Amino acid sequence: MRKCRSFGWFNFKDKRLTYGVLVGSLFMAFSIPFGFKFYFCTQLSLLHIQSQSSMDAGNQITMFKDTSPLQKLVEESSSAKPICSACNCEPISNYCDINGDVAVQGHSSTISIVSLGTRKISWTVKPYVRKENTAAMDLVKSWSVTSMGFVNCDVTRSVPAILFSLGGFSGNHFHDFSDLVIPLYITSKQFNGEVQFLVTDNRPWWIAKFEKMLGKLSRYDIIDIDRKGKTHCYPRMIVGLKYHQELGIDRSKLRDQLSMKDFRQFLRRTYSLKREKAIKTRDDAGKRPRLLIISRRRSRLLMNTEKITRMALSLGYNVVTIEPNISTSLASVAQTVNSCDVMMGIHGAGLTNMVFLPDNAIVIQIVPLGSIDGLARKDFAEPAMDMKLRYLEYKIKAKESSLMSKYKADHLIIKDPLSVHKKGWDAVRSTYLDKQNVKLDVRRFRATLLKARRLLHH
Secondary structure (H helix, E strand, O other): OEEOOOOOHHHHHHOHHHHHHHHHHHHHHHHHHHHOHHHHHHHOOOOEEOOHHHHHHOOEEEOOOOOOHHHHHHHHHOOOOOEEOOOOOOOOOOOEEEEEEEEEEOOOOEEEEEOOOOOOOEEEEOOOOOOOOHHHHOOOOOEEEEEEOOOEEOEEOOOOEEEEEOOOOOOOHHHHHHHHHHHHHHHHHHHOEOOEEEEEOOOHHHHHHOHHHHHHHEOOOOEEHHHOOOEEEEEEEEEOOOOOEOOEOOHHHOOOOOOHHHHHHHHHHHOOOOOOEOOOOOOOOOOOOEEEEEOOOOOOOEOOHHHHHHHHHHOOOEEEEEOOOOOOOHHHHHHHHHOOOEEEEEOOHHHHHHHHOOEOOEEEEEEOOOOOHHHHHHHHHHHHHHOOOEEEEEEOOHHHEHHHHOOOOOOHHHHOHHHHHOOOHHHHHHHHHOOOOEOOOHHHHHHHHHHHHHHHHO
16 A cells, blocks of 8 residues: 655754744744634634644645734744634635645544644534524534544555535425535635545535536546545545535635636536627517526425416517426526526526526516515625626515415504514524415516616617
8 A cells, every 4th residue: 555655753853943943932922812812813814733743744624714914924833834723704615725745534533743843633514504503504514633643555645635525405496506606616616626636525416417517627537435444545635615605606715716707617618608798689679588587396385476477468578487497407507597587486496597698688586475585685685786787676565475365454464574574584494385375466577577678778
């Protein structure tokens, strides 16, 4: 078996005096972050902790680069590389970038960092983005990160690896993109395909669904690491994925300034989508814009799709209706969505398909009863505008909700949804998302489709 390289003791012995002076000179600088660790962890970014093992082995672990004045002082005081603490201040994602000799053992869910230092490191991490969401994290396997003097490598790779979980909320189309696809794009794009994906909590159908995208991001086979008994060694490993915001990218957080524009161009290349821009009816007077109605199966059903279709046809639209599910070909959905100029649907995962729309297309989100305006804005309104799409919103009246057939108009569920919010998210979801359907007032909704037509004229 081939061993990962270790570091000679003679180098350490010859430089004891140098390291002794260095450690002494850093004592005062590092007493600040240790003394104020809690403050800087909550107010700034991740606090880096210097350890003897990092000086010996030259390994580096970082959890989102700290650019605070304190960190600059630390960096200026020493050329030795930092090793991160178990404290991770990133609000959403578990993310750790390890440079050095790294070994991963799937059966034991262990990541070992080769280090000759006397100080040992040990913590656990769940490589999924929603670290504060208990429901999601209960479905994610824990991995142990430890330091070792040496490891035996059964398989040695020359490219970095990214370890991430397909547990959590995968399988929900919105979360597939927001929690996994976009974060994976952000995390892996820097490698230009020279990176290997290690999947824990694997769901083979998920890999099959996103196979085309995964193949564009990595030139190597995806490893179902939980099933591997052999030890795989890498020169660098990223554990977890970078996450910025719901269904979006904050380009200011990336060195290469990636944006949602870049991601959408990546999708067009991946699925050979022909249309970059939506129709301008003033330039194509004889061409009818295409309206896509996203239908749902289980909840928040649009009960009068046929009437909406007839009304839209009378306004000059061509109408397409799709009802995608977990077995629907993503390539087929992408082609259909890209062929349309306006997409409408009730708040839900189906609206995620707006990522495939051409630029300047229009998204119409139908917001059901329940005072979920904030959720609607964060999940789809803000992402749509960030994608260079135009956004319209239609908030239904109580009479358009199926809840009116269950409760009287003066019931708290109808007249005071915020009283349900006080009972917690489970109550809101059960009442307004899982048990509500919508029957649009066709005359009232007509004004929204007319506005969309006017927008397409310019």
